[in-house]
Amino acid sequence: MTQAEQTVLGLTLDEAEYARRSLGREPNEVEWAIMDAEWSEHCSYKSSKKLLKTLPTSGERVLVGPGYDAGVLDVGNGYVVSMHIESHNHPSAVDPYGGSATGIGGVLRDVLSVGTRPIALIDVLRFGDIERSEHSQWLLRNVVRGIADYGNCVGVPTVAGEVEFDPSFERNCLVDVACVGVGRKSDLVLAEARHPGDVIAIVGGSTGRDGIRGATFASKNLTTNADSERSSVQVPDPFMKKLLLDSILEALGTGEVVGMKDLGGGGLSSALSEIASKGGTGVEVDLGALILREPDITPVEAMTSESQERMLLIFRQARCEKTTKIFRKYEVPVAFIGRVTGDGLLTVKSSGKTVASLPAAFLAEAPLIERRARRHPLRPLATPVLRGGSASSSLLRLLASPNIAGKRWIYEQYDHEVGVRTVLKPGEADSALLKLPNGKLLAVKADGNSRACSLDPYRGAAGCVAEACRNVVAVGAEPIGAVDHLQFGDPGDEEVYGSFAESVRGVGDYCRSVGVPVVGGKVSFYNQDETTGRPVKPSPVVMVAGLVDDESHVLRPSARGRGDLVYVVGETRRELGGSEYSARVAGKEFGTVPDVRPADDLRTNSSVLKLIRRGLATGVHDCSKGGLAVALAQMSIANGSGMKADLDGAPVDAGRVAETDILFSETHGRFVVSVKPERREEVVDVLGRDHVPSAAIGRTVKGAFEVSVGGRTVIKLGVGVMAKAWESCVPRALGEKP
Amino acid sequence: MRVAVLRFPGSNCDLDVVQALGTTEGVEPKLVWHESGGLSRFDAVVLPGGFSFGDYLRAGAIAARSPSIGEVRRLADRGVPILGICNGFQVLVEAGLLPGSLLRNSGLRFVCKWVTVRVEDAATPFARSAKPGRLLRLPIAHNEGRLFLPDDELAAVKRERRVVLTYTDSAGKPTRQGNPNGSRENIAGISNGEGNVIGMMPHPERASDPTLSPDGSADGMSVFGALVRMAGGA
Known part of the structure; x- marks a missing residue:
């Protein structure tokens, strides 16, 4: 095998041929390595770009959209909010502690890269069956510990998240981290090298052999000897990250930093080619100037290392005195490695010799791959009637399902208070709510539904956006923007690619219909179980941010009292397909998943926002997994008081809706709302004017939780019993005392 | 009154404390x-939370060798309040x-949650102005907060009335259930022999704004208020 063939390995033969043809010569070893990193699926989006372009990305608040390190939204009064989402699935599958920790590191740098201060982290996790699999228990324990140790140390609160469990994630867990940042509009910087003559510096950690070809590792299937891939996982150093954050935030105040880019997937190869290509310039760097962790690192290793805690900064010529002084104070190393040129080339020098010279625009635009998509067959339920046992026992089983149960075991390990901004904390409401410096509040929540997406990727993915929007609406916030993370198996599999294509269409259609721009996102392919060869369930995850204009609109958990009226807002349909009830209780994991109705949702959401803003609601809770029965039970558990509800009056779609449907169907577009009885008429007036179907179905009371359907009591449970089922599931699965 | 918030590399509650003190x-x-x-130009010094020097070696161990701690020691000897x-x-x-050691939590996990602490009738001006017997709602967030004191030191600390704060259940009883980290005798905060150096695991700065607390309280402000009165009138 020749040297060239060896280094071509990560690229397809077509890509290698395209490279030779475009350059008109045989690339050398370093150049192949640079292309391998930058053209990896992870960095280039070569299988997904065409479809991602169909997402709606503009809006009046959007200042920076997809294609940069983080999306940026204008939140008024000169302030901006930035957001991004990343995953570290393969690293976490082989090294859950280090993998999850470095995943946070990456997304923090993304938010920092646009000149904003990271103010919150949001985690979305997927594991196998934690009630049965010790491997999944090990992954969960260590992923959570990795997130905690890293996030807590860097001083950015972890405020929200979402967790699901399904056997398809047994070997390939999904570990997504989203970050939101805040800054002044005037301080925004971009990852663009616009001016020839500008100086390029690398600040932060040293460059070592960790994470070499990490982007390539992320762009293929995990192998059965995953243990041998541990060197592809980067080493976390949250202390260095904290110094990097503090020093860069201070440096931004000097006005000397004119461009900034995170060194993440693809390392220097990716960062350098992207800043040059975006700025329409070239860059020339000398690897001899890099700060190395080991002395004998080769140019190939230096260009592809993904060592953590590094950032690329661009300064106007030599104007960087104040900044270097700041880095000295924090003892953060700075290496001036090169400059911006006008020749459009990425030129890499080492020991006085040019070791690579490639057109930056050629590098940044990997040849796209045409993938074939096949619609996967939908599987409607054969019989519309599902059997489970008594409604009380079904409800208890759902409350104790790991997908629904309380996640205190997880979020108590995260510092969710640091920064003194967290108004609504994990476990208190459907979304986290954070104070912004302009006096407004930011709601954030991420949602996914892997089972629904596996049954119907279009409705499933659109449903994730619908649910995330409802969750921010439930805390009184108007949705203003979203980021998505699309996680699938091998895109070479036509059915996998087909479900990817349908998911993108689902997210895009829904976002377009409700006017929520997608300002960024990420795609992660090659997530599959290496022992069975089966892909993970399609897992699009969507984080939505929303804005509350006035602090007085915040719904406090403590404001609720006994004697409140309970309303169901939105119609219930026969939509048990893919529900938690059908899988967990009836044991049937198929069916037609709930449809999405964006026009109805817009009307319902805006009406619920009116209730909150006019002070008419004491509590609002989204109705999703587990249906109305679970939503009402959760409201009861949160209030610590009983409830008496009669669901016969709840609005339903025309036609027959059976008892099981009204209790457990996961129809979108519904909320449960508690109100003071004396405000009843105003509530009816608001909902009626907006033509939103609703009904008062009960009252919060002292004593038990009771629900009747068809004139008879079908559920009667003590609130303590429900709370115990809901709270103790996760600790019990992990073999701990609840 | 000038209060210094001493910042180490890795401190992460420094700005939060400045914000709370500012109000x-x-x-x-x-x-x-x-x-x-x-x-030495300051009337009081606060050492904020975080992970100074990454908590490498042991939580707080490297910062304790920083030159600034020499200054803190001299101020402490002069009776300047240190929190x-x-x-x-x-x-x-x-x-x-301060005596003792802060060990890994008995649950072997980082714990972030709101707890109830009782202000003890300690022999310090701090306790007097924070009103003994009062229950405060404050959040904790730590991995190494289990205060350990050998029997003799524990006896001395109690005899000299140097326990400043005690973890309690919501009813104000220092029960095992109310103890989030396994600290001896539920101790959440102590003082030195002179009463001017005080350490506590809960974060008063995170309980200094009613919109940030689950029940609309702002009990952390009474901690800072006590510090200020101590610096002004001690």
Whole structure:
């Protein structure tokens, strides 16, 4: 095998041929390595770009959209909010502690890269069956510990998240981290090298052999000897990250930093080619100037290392005195490695010799791959009637399902208070709510539904956006923007690619219909179980941010009292397909998943926002997994008081809706709302004017939780019993005392 | 009144403390980098929470060897009030300014939650102005907060009335259930023999704004208020 063939390995033969043809010569070893990193699926989006372009990305608040390190939204009064989402699935599958920790590191740098201060982290996790699999228990324990140790140390609160469990994630867990940042509009910087003559510096950690070809590792299937891939996982150093954050935030105040880019997937190869290509310039760097962790690192290793805690900064010529002084104070190393040129080339020098010279625009635009998509067959339920046992026992089983149960075991390990901004904390409401410096509040929540997406990727993915929007609406916030993370198996599999294509269409259609721009996102392919060869369930995850204009609109958990009226807002349909009830209780994991109705949702959401803003609601809770029965039970558990509800009056779609449907169907577009009885008429007036179907179905009371359907009591449970089922599931699965 | 908030590399509650102190009447808080000196110009010093020097070696161990701790020691000897919060408490313990050790939580996990603490009738001006017997709602967030004192030191601390705060259940009883980390005798905060150096694991700065607390309280302000009265009138 020749040297060239060896280094071509990560690229397809077509890509290698395209490279030779475009350059008109045989690339050398370093150049192949640079292309391998930058053209990896992870960095280039070569299988997904065409479809991602169909997402709606503009809006009046959007200042920076997809294609940069983080999306940026204008939140008024000169302030901006930035957001991004990343995953570290393969690293976490082989090294859950280090993998999850470095995943946070990456997304923090993304938010920092646009000149904003990271103010919150949001985690979305997927594991196998934690009630049965010790491997999944090990992954969960260590992923959570990795997130905690890293996030807590860097001083950015972890405020929200979402967790699901399904056997398809047994070997390939999904570990997504989203970050939101805040800054002044005037301080925004971009990852663009616009001016020839500008100086390029690398600040932060040293460059070592960790994470070499990490982007390539992320762009293929995990192998059965995953243990041998541990060197592809980067080493976390949250202390260095904290110094990097503090020093860069201070440096931004000097006005000397004119461009900034995170060194993440693809390392220097990716960062350098992207800043040059975006700025329409070239860059020339000398690897001899890099700060190395080991002395004998080769140019190939230096260009592809993904060592953590590094950032690329661009300064106007030599104007960087104040900044270097700041880095000295924090003892953060700075290496001036090169400059911006006008020749459009990425030129890499080492020991006085040019070791690579490639057109930056050629590098940044990997040849796209045409993938074939096949619609996967939908599987409607054969019989519309599902059997489970008594409604009380079904409800208890759902409350104790790991997908629904309380996640205190997880979020108590995260510092969710640091920064003194967290108004609504994990476990208190459907979304986290954070104070912004302009006096407004930011709601954030991420949602996914892997089972629904596996049954119907279009409705499933659109449903994730619908649910995330409802969750921010439930805390009184108007949705203003979203980021998505699309996680699938091998895109070479036509059915996998087909479900990817349908998911993108689902997210895009829904976002377009409700006017929520997608300002960024990420795609992660090659997530599959290496022992069975089966892909993970399609897992699009969507984080939505929303804005509350006035602090007085915040719904406090403590404001609720006994004697409140309970309303169901939105119609219930026969939509048990893919529900938690059908899988967990009836044991049937198929069916037609709930449809999405964006026009109805817009009307319902805006009406619920009116209730909150006019002070008419004491509590609002989204109705999703587990249906109305679970939503009402959760409201009861949160209030610590009983409830008496009669669901016969709840609005339903025309036609027959059976008892099981009204209790457990996961129809979108519904909320449960508690109100003071004396405000009843105003509530009816608001909902009626907006033509939103609703009904008062009960009252919060002292004593038990009771629900009747068809004139008879079908559920009667003590609130303590429900709370115990809901709270103790996760600790019990992990073999701990609840 | 000038209050220094001493900042180490890795401190992460420094800005939060400055913000909380800034809303305390008559207080002018200032961030002081651990190498810049000049602490003697201040009327009180707060060591904020975080992970100073990454908590490498042991929580607070490296910061305790920082030159600034020499200054803190001299101020402490002069009777200037010093308050260590969370990692700041760990630093003061590692520096020997407060007794005992702060060990890994008994649950072997980081714990972030709101707890109830009782102000004890300690022999310090701090306790007197924070009103003994009062229950405060404050959040904790730590991995190493289990205060351990050998029997003889524990006896001495109690005899000299140096326990400042005790973890309790919601009814105000120092039960095992109310103890979040396994600290001996539910101790959440202690003082030195002279009463001017105080360390506590809960974060008063995170309970200084009613919109940030689950029940609309702002009990952390009484901690800063007590510190200020102590600095002004001690």
